[in-house]
Amino acid sequence: MLCLQSHTQDAWLQRAIAHTADILIDHAHCERKAAANALNLLGRFPDHAELQAPMLALAREELEHFELVLAILREREVAMVMQAPSGYQAALFALVRPGMPHKLVDLLLVGALIEARSCERFRLLSEQHPDAALRQTFRSLLESEARHYSVFVRLAEQQAPRDAVRERLQVLAEAERDILDTVKPIARIHA
Numbered sequence: 001m002l003c004l005q006s007h008t009q010d011a012w013l014q015r016a017i018a019h020t021a022d023i024l025i026d027h028a029h030c031e032r033k034a035a036a037n038a039l040n041l042l043g044r045f046p047d048h049a050e051l052q053a054p055m056l057a058l059a060r061e062e063l064e065h066f067e068l069v070l071a072i073l074r075e076r077e078v079a080m081v082m083q084a085p086s087g088y089q090a091a092l093f094a095l096v097r098p099g100m101p102h103k104l105v106d107l108l109l110v111g112a113l114i115e116a117r118s119c120e121r122f123r124l125l126s127e128q129h130p131d132a133a134l135r136q137t138f139r140s141l142l143e144s145e146a147r148h149y150s151v152f153v154r155l156a157e158q159q160a161p162r163d164a165v166r167e168r169l170q171v172l173a174e175a176e177r178d179i180l181d182t183v184k185p186i187a188r189i190h191a
């Protein structure tokens, strides 16, 4: 994923494999949050018509992913529960600047970075998780998460000059790398 400023280390993968149930539960929460985030943007910026079609499509797709992961949890008799957050998302959203268009640009770029990191980590799981069925599941999600990243970046580039958006993406991507280095090492997609 072009924008990411770090590669996920093997320690994350080993933790994810050792705590697969926790990762699947977190994954379900991530898909639900992704759908909710897309709808939230439409609520916060109702006058931005350009957001409507892409965010509705994205929300629909994330809901499908949420259903898929819930079905996998049921199949494996893993109960869906609340989990303590790693703090990753809160730390990223705390970087959103006030005032327009900065606020919308940043919200879209934070969305892009979360998708990019999910995609990077789903790829690792799709290649290296010992469970073949899960490898296939994560493989099936890679393409859409990569596409979501592009959708967010493209929408951000419609809000401000392209160079300024690219520069901001670089700054936020460096912050994302540093946040991952400092959050608690627990079994989460983004930890």
Ligand SMILES: [Fe+2]
Binding pocket: 031, 034, 061, 062, 065, 141, 145
């Ligand atoms: Fe998704």
Ligand SMILES: [Fe+2]
Binding pocket: 034, 062, 115, 144, 145, 148
């Ligand atoms: Fe996504």
